[in-house]
Amino acid sequence: PKKKGNATMKKSFRMFKGALAAMVSLSLTAGVAVAQDSPDPIRMVLNDWTGQLISTQLMGEALKRKGLNVEYIQADAMAQFVGLKSGDLDVQMEVWATTQKDLKNEAVESGQVEDLGESGMNAKEEWWYPLYMKEKCPGLPNWEALKEPACVEAFSTAETAPKGRYLGAPVTWGGFDEERVEALGLDFEVVHAGTDAALFAELESAYQRKAPIILWVYSPHWVPAVYQGEYIEFPPYTEDCYKEERYDCAKPSGPIWKVAWSGVAKKWPTAHDAIKKFQISSDEMNGLIKRVDVDKEPLEKVVSGWLDANEARWQQWFQ
Numbered sequence: 294p295k296k297k298g299n300a301t302m303k304k305s306f307r308m309f310k311g312a313l314a315a316m317v318s319l320s321l322t323a324g325v326a327v328a329q330d331s332p333d334p335i336r337m338v339l340n341d342w343t344g345q346l347i348s349t350q351l352m353g354e355a356l357k358r359k360g361l362n363v364e365y366i367q368a369d370a371m372a373q374f375v376g377l378k379s380g381d382l383d384v385q386m387e388v389w390a391t392t393q394k395d396l397k398n399e400a401v402e403s404g405q406v407e408d409l410g411e412s413g414m415n416a417k418e419e420w421w422y423p424l425y426m427k428e429k430c431p432g433l434p435n436w437e438a439l440k441e442p443a444c445v446e447a448f449s450t451a452e453t454a455p456k457g458r459y460l461g462a463p464v465t466w467g468g469f470d471e472e473r474v475e476a477l478g479l480d481f482e483v484v485h486a487g488t489d490a491a492l493f494a495e496l497e498s499a500y501q502r503k504a505p506i507i508l509w510v511y512s513p514h515w516v517p518a519v520y521q522g523e524y525i526e527f528p529p530y531t532e533d534c535y536k537e538e539r540y541d542c543a544k545p546s547g548p549i550w551k552v553a554w555s556g557v558a559k560k561w562p563t564a565h566d567a568i569k570k571f572q573i574s575s576d577e578m579n580g581l582i583k584r585v586d587v588d589k590e591p592l593e594k595v596v597s598g599w600l601d602a603n604e605a606r607w608q609q610w611f612q
Contacts, residue, residue, distance in 0.1 A: 330561045334364035336383040338373050341463060342489040343582050343592070344513050345387045348412065350596045352386055352571050355607045356564050358600065369465050371396060378405035380554045383561075384568060390547025391418040391511070392467045395535070397552060407558065409551040409565075413572035414513050417546045418468065420459065420525040421510035421517075422448075425503050436477065436527045445480045448505050457481040460495060460508035463488055468509065469540040476541035477527075493586065496520070513549075513575040515583035563611065570610040 337353050339346055353363045368376060374396045376382035388397045400406035422433065429447035432438025439457070448457035459481045461470045470483045486492035492508065493516060499506035500520055510516050527543040534542035551568055558565040581599065584590045600607060
């Protein structure tokens, strides 16, 4: 009986050693991806509009939940490409075809910035007006209606009279609105909002009073879903229109890309691969933006709630 007991103990010990070795092996294998990533913070760019803040923090907070170090850095939407090329900034989750395509292409062609693919969202930025303005300017949405004296007067304010008033985005967004006004011979003055919030606060105020307003509205955004209105139909966009700096056409439209400093793939391979897989639709983003800007939910709460509700989805970004 003693010999039998010893044999049983030895067999149990061998089984324990085997199980332990398997556990250690599995643990090491699971840790390889994270071990490859630098402990340095991944510097993710924040711009000055709600959708970009949401998409950046959806990705950033997912990275944090996987044990990576993330730092958010505020940067100008146009000047940021200098930092991305130098490696002072690492990741930008939203580069819009509407206003940033040329800067993005130049940065990628330099070899210092990598295109990480489309985000799933499509960008549109254009002059937009509430439907009630068609009563005073019935030729809309044709851009040529804006040349009619009655329409100019309809869109004028005490600030710009006798010229019409176009409320543009913050100057840091670019957009060539002054150049377009001159190229198309429009009797309008471009007035820039100081911030994204100020731009749409003015729209909300005007809409409630049915006051004259025509302004820069972009999508993904909550405005087209909440208010009735239309985009102006300018002459169709062509690459030559912008390359030749004429700007007598519609703004470009197209995808929203993700980009990164070219060193991200080597320094943070797990993050690099996950960011490439990040996808969200314009419609879904519109809903998240509405919760922040209209329903006044804290952005951090909206982001964490989305991650909690969509864990299976974002975990796939890391597979």
